[in-house]
Amino acid sequence: MIRQDGNTVRTERTRRRILDESLKLFNDQGEDAVTTADIAGSLGISPGNLYYHFRNKDQIVAELFGRLEARLDIDPRVGPDVAQSIEDLWFYLHLMLEAIWDFRFFYRNLHGLARRDRRLRDRFNRIASRKLAAVEALCEALAGQGALAASREEIRALARNVLLVATYWLDFQSLRPGRERSAGLGQGAYQVMALVAPYLVGGARAHLERLGRSYVE
Amino acid sequence: MIRQDGNTVRTERTRRRILDESLKLFNDQGEDAVTTADIAGSLGISPGNLYYHFRNKDQIVAELFGRLEARLDIDPRVGPDVAQSIEDLWFYLHLMLEAIWDFRFFYRNLHGLARRDRRLRDRFNRIASRKLAAVEALCEALAGQGALAASREEIRALARNVLLVATYWLDFQSLRPGRERSAGLGQGAYQVMALVAPYLVGGARAHLERLGRSYVE
Numbered sequence A, B: 001m002i003r004q005d006g007n008t009v010r011t012e013r014t015r016r017r018i019l020d021e022s023l024k025l026f027n028d029q030g031e032d033a034v035t036t037a038d039i040a041g042s043l044g045i046s047p048g049n050l051y052y053h054f055r056n057k058d059q060i061v062a063e064l065f066g067r068l069e070a071r072l073d074i075d076p077r078v079g080p081d082v083a084q085s086i087e088d089l090w091f092y093l094h095l096m097l098e099a100i101w102d103f104r105f106f107y108r109n110l111h112g113l114a115r116r117d118r119r120l121r122d123r124f125n126r127i128a129s130r131k132l133a134a135v136e137a138l139c140e141a142l143a144g145q146g147a148l149a150a151s152r153e154e155i156r157a158l159a160r161n162v163l164l165v166a167t168y169w170l171d172f173q174s175l176r177p178g179r180e181r182s183a184g185l186g187q188g189a190y191q192v193m194a195l196v197a198p199y200l201v202g203g204a205r206a207h208l209e210r211l212g213r214s215y216v217e
Helices: A006-029 A036-043 A047-053 A057-072 A082-102 A104-108 A110-116 A118-144 A152-175 A181-199 A203-216 B006-029 B036-043 B047-053 B057-072 B082-102 B104-108 B110-116 B118-144 B152-175 B181-199 B203-216
Strands: none
Touching: A006 A036, A006 A047, A006 A057, A006 A104, A036 A047, A036 A057, A057 A082, A057 A104, A057 A118, A082 A104, A082 A118, A082 A152, A082 A181, A082 A203, A104 A110, A104 A152, A104 B110, A110 A118, A110 B104, A110 B152, A118 A152, A118 B152, A152 A181, A152 B110, A152 B118, A152 B152, A152 B181, A181 A203, A181 B152, A181 B181, B006 B036, B006 B047, B006 B057, B006 B104, B036 B047, B036 B057, B057 B082, B057 B104, B057 B118, B082 B104, B082 B118, B082 B152, B082 B181, B082 B203, B104 B110, B104 B152, B110 B118, B118 B152, B152 B181, B181 B203
8 A cells, every 4th residue: 555645645636637627728729729827827826836747738738648548448349249249339439439529639639739749649540550450350250240241351441431430520520510519429429330330231230220210310 | 805914913923822832831831830921931022022912821821721612612423324423423532632632731720720710610611511412412313323222311421421531531641650642542532432332232332342442452
């Protein structure tokens, strides 16, 4: 057991408050419009206190990216029961889209951030590569169970489109007029499932259509 | 016939040079990293001369957006010959992706630009709505010819995914390591066609697969 004195606890709490507030401000105003002085001011702490915890804004962004990585650090599973796998996939997509929404400032300025911080770009690409491989493995597993009919090349193209739609759906929706947050998450999952649907066969496709109906009615 | 004196011609030429140079710099460095002073400096003209033509950078961006609109101002067609329609669609996608590539600075900072300029956001949305309607109409027409089998709701979801993949494909690719520009355009068209492919039936699907083979081999 690690014992922490009052100072350590206070330090950790301030650090966490800075990250929470930064995330909120970045999401609301865009990361490039927010300075460390804005963050300190919004928390009612001195800039010096903020610099004691983070040497600059890039360090805050990098730590927030670590939080996003932790949220995305889960892969879709395929079990022996196809209907269950389809439901799990639906739930999994909601989890992923929720994480993307909670850290939407990254997705709204991917290029600017990647240009500024090479390591952030590498970390983004590691996530992308891993998700691509996970979606391909999932489709191959469904194909092995006779629930999905697609060639190896079709599965590769499908996985790329799944990743693209999942990554950018919420970004695109927030540019469109009159869209609500809650609709965005469910519709995003629906749009991704719509990519997979035409390759599903028999009971698996019928099951997906039943699950999806609530989003289109 | 409109007669133009030497001054008018020179003015028009300078104006065009400013727009061309701005586009190049925005694409290379990101629009937010380029100032009007950078543009003037890069052209070897005085800032005053630039301001004579454009009162600020937003006006340059808005005019460049007008150029992009003109490039995108064409809709896909469906003729009586299904095979020809599929080939036309392939060619059409190349044209659209080429326009997106040529004006990629917009797509790399859609949120920042839309936030700064409400009218630009509205113009982007008018294009998006029009393209959505065009893809839906195209799919309905193919369905009417018996070349595509999809429900009305499947076509709506498909059109949204077509728009999303076409809009963001090049953006996503340019974040990925080791991608080349030339591969990006062809592969982007391939990825969009891969969305439509599973809904095509009979000869239309076989024809698309033949066309697509060059991109995967």
